[in-house]
Amino acid sequence: MAHGGFSDNDDNEMLSEINMIPLIDVMLVLLIVFIITVPVMKHAVNIDLPRASNEKELVKPETVRLSVDADGAYFWNEQKLASDNELQGHLAAAAAQNPQPDLHIRGDRAVRYERVAQAMAAAQQAGMKKIGFVTEPAK
Numbered sequence: 001m002a003h004g005g006f007s008d009n010d011d012n013e014m015l016s017e018i019n020m021i022p023l024i025d026v027m028l029v030l031l032i033v034f035i036i037t038v039p040v041m042k043h044a045v046n047i048d049l050p051r052a053s054n055e056k057e058l059v060k061p062e063t064v065r066l067s068v069d070a071d072g073a074y075f076w077n078e079q080k081l082a083s084d085n086e087l088q089g090h091l092a093a094a095a096a097q098n099p100q101p102d103l104h105i106r107g108d109r110a111v112r113y114e115r116v117a118q119a120m121a122a123a124q125q126a127g128m129k130k131i132g133f134v135t136e137p138a139k
Helices: 021-040 084-096 113-126
Strands: 063-068 074-076 102-107 131-133
Touching (some): 063 113, 084 113
Antiparallel strands (some): 063 074
């Protein structure tokens, strides 16, 4: 029996699936358009940047060697310091230099750690920024 001019055969049923081919075509066209137009579109502002050289700084900060011998005495660049107050004065003078020198602390193997820690604390209080320890490689 036919209803509304349609017959009962299965050839005229409505398709419930979405036809993906036109969607894929549209997506491919959009992809090609974006691939072509993105390099053309530049969102850059023209700026005259300052020029700088990539040469290394020729002024190297000096290195100060602070040694602590086995008895706990301090040596500033191999010159023995009379007291801890003299060490404070040397550290304050070195911290005020521009550029500030590197401080290399060399502690004797037999010295008490307390003396080296006091030297580190004094250097930090004086404002020294670059503190390093010097060791000898194991044989």
